[in-house]
Amino acid sequence: NAGVTQTPKFQVLKTGQSMTLQCAQDMNHEYMSWYRQDPGMGLRLIHYSVGAGITDQGEVPNGYNVSRSTTEDFPLRLLSAAPSQTSVYFCASSYSNHRSSPLHFGNGTRLTVT
């Protein structure tokens, strides 16, 4: 099992460019989410999905879009990158949306916006 796979590992963008961060899981998990991690800020929830076709906003959703067309994939789109979006992005999944279901994380995408 690959678990949660994120691509790319590193990305440099110029201000105003768009891109999609990919996230795929092979564990048939219903719940998927995106976090960003900035120095001294811990992890902050951007968007999440409790199943295919269902998404919702987290703590810091502005500037990001998501969709969930399949159970396996949960891409994160930056429509017009800004330097404030320079961060490390983590995708996570869990078996269910039950409160006792632990999260499985990918190894992150390090994004730099110049």
Add this chain to the structure above:
Amino acid sequence: LAKTTQPISMDSYEGQEVNITCSHNNIATNDYITWYQQFPSQGPRFIIQGYKTKVTNEVASLFIPADRKSSTLSLPRVSLSDTAVYYCLVGSAYSGAGSYQLTFGKGTKLSVIP
């Protein structure tokens, strides 16, 4: 959302037991307490989870007092490889009537000294 408070950093010598305490004064009745470990350049990894009293697995123990307003992660006989950031997480499941939010604090950076 239950907010958590942890020490920013801790130092310990190899072979010692380490206890990291997390405060979560407004924990909800149905919330679980989950701890994650994060190494540099990796996503967080699930360590242990509990609801009340004590939980033990092959990696750590988790102590939760009766009022559940705090919890303590105990790592027995730490080694250099336990140097990492440890996050305490308290969260509620998606109820269908509200949002699903798992809030990560800033974590505790544990440094193990030879």
